[in-house]
Amino acid sequence: MTEVQLDLTVNGRRHRVSVPAHHSLLDVLRDELELTGTKTNCLEAECGVCTVVVDGKSVASCTMLAAQCQGREVVTIEGLQDGGDLHPLQEAFVEHGAVQCGYCIPGMIMTAKAFLDENPRPTREAVREAIAGTLCRCTGYQKIVDAIMAASQRLVQQGERP
Amino acid sequence: MKVEFLEPQSLQDAVAMAKAKGVGARFVAGGTDLVIQMRKTGVLPEAIINLQRLRALGEIKHDADGFSLGALVTHRQIESEDRFLGGLQALRESACVIGGHQVRNVATLGGNLCNASPAADMVPILLCFNADVTLVGSSGSRNIPLAAFIEGPRKTQRAHDEVMTDIRFPKPAGKFASAFLKGGRRRAMEISIVAMAGVVSMSAGGTMTDVRLAMGAAGPKAIRLAQAEKFLEGKVPSKAVLEEAGKLAAAAASPIDDVRASASFRRHLVGVYARRVIELGWNRISEAGNDRSAA
Ligand SMILES: Cc1cc2nc3c(=O)[nH]c(=O)nc-3n(C[C@H](O)[C@H](O)[C@H](O)COP(=O)(O)OP(=O)(O)OC[C@H]3O[C@@H](n4cnc5c(N)ncnc54)[C@H](O)[C@@H]3O)c2cc1C
Ligand code: FES
Ligand code: FES
Secondary structure, eight states, X not given: OOSEEEEEEETTEEEEEEEOTTXXXXXXXXXXXXXXXXXXXXXXXXXXXXXEEETTEEEETTSSBGGGGTTOEEEOGGGTSBTXXXXXXXXXXXXXXXOSSOTTHHHHHHHHHHHHHHOXXXXXXXXXXXXXXXXXXXXXXXXXXXXXXXXXXXXXXXXXXX | OOOEEEOOSSXXXXXXXXXXXXXXXXXXXXXXXXXXHHHHHOXXXXXXXXXXXXXXXXXXXXXXXXXXXXTTOBHHHHHTOXXXXXXXXXXXXXXXXXXXXXXXXXXXXXXXXXXXXXXXXXXXXXXXXXXXXXXXXXXXXXXXXXXXXEEETTEESOOTTOEEEEEEEEOOSSSEEEEEEEEOSSSSSOOOSEEEEEEEEEOTTSOEEEXXXXXXXXXXXXXXXXXXXXXXXXXXXXXXXXXXXXHHXXXXXXXXXXXXXXXXXXXXXXXXXXXXXXXXXXXXXXXXXXXXXXX
8 A cells, every 4th residue: 555545525526546655635625626726835734735624624725635535525715606606805905905916815815714604803903913823925815814804894784693 | 754644543543543653743732833743854754644533532521520621632722711711711822822823723733842942932821730741652651741741943852753642730729810921023923032830829818829930942942930929928029029930930040042032131031031921921810700710
């Protein structure tokens, strides 16, 4: 037995992949499944560009073994839009111009997604703390926090949450 | 080189697999230390043994004597544990400064202790609470004080086939408070350049009693500050008393120079943080009703 046979659920779709045991979830998402929306950078869980949501929680996919994701639900930036409609977080980032080079944005949005799912009505301070593990070298965070706050209000209004 | 991936469904299986594979096998919990080490060193184990199916090790329990935290409990679970409000709040304070959300969501207490970094942030407060760790291996189960378990940087008493199963500590008697402070260059996402934890009780006469102080990141391993503790016993934390306690704490440090801070700055911070932790703990205990940890 050389590689691990995995049954991975990514964005609601099941994939059968065969991967070396020490490969990360990031390796599999980008190289095997060609889901390159998830970015790669430090590979040390320091920068957050590789953030995806696993079983409802944000994780750095660069330090999570793909083999440990067997039987778990993985959501990447590609899985956020719904039949062509952007997710309220994606819309808010566009509306608030919360993007410059864009490299950090997929990870930033996935970090915010998991956070808002657990904290529908956060304070600005809580949002800043929530994205502390996701670095942006362009925007200075102001507009990113604005966008996340706006998205939280929209999500609450949409009645997606009580 | 091919790495095998093993998924034990029980503790007994995990131990048996580790014994069969020998020193070439590594356990993985959250993977936040192991995966980076594999990538940085290029050294791959012969087998990776996944502990995450051992769900029973992911619970926080308590009884009349104290608390028991499973080795797979995540920092996220600790920082959001309601039983760790009140007197035990330094546990939450220690857990909530470890990495960002992405790290805390997966990184475990057992991994933090077994990895034995001198800067491991959960260690100082657990030393203050006189925690024991339980190890289960092919020759049985044993309990050892955390203080003895960690021997030095990345060195522990754990044999290669031993799984850490849980971390226990007795609840301090009576009314007590705890505090944890960490010094880094920024507030979030920073390896500690000094970490300080303290526990203090108040005597009937209104003085400090059962004072416990421990520091991390300022020597090869986190340690209790016995001299400062002894000095503080029976006193009230006046400015002069805090000053002296800070000096005793700094004298116990054996910090290193590195990219994050010089040894002399670290030593200075040890004094400052020792004073602040005692002050914070004392302020907390002076506020009424701080013994809710009994919940
Ligand atoms: C970006 C980033 C920031 C960080 N910041 C901090 C910080 O501020 N403070 C801090 O203290 N740490 C920090 N860490 C370190 C790390 O997250 C913690 O040490 C974490 O708790 C390790 O747990 P894990 O489950 O991920 O360990 P793993 O990587 O799974 O395991 C670590 C080691 O312990 C062994 N092991 C794990 N569990 C067991 C067990 N139950 N029995 C036997 N052996 C076991 C493994 O074989 C391995 O050798 C940071 C890490 C990253 C990537
Ligand atoms: S690439 Fe994963 S956190 Fe930086
Ligand atoms: S927009 Fe460039 S890193 Fe965030």
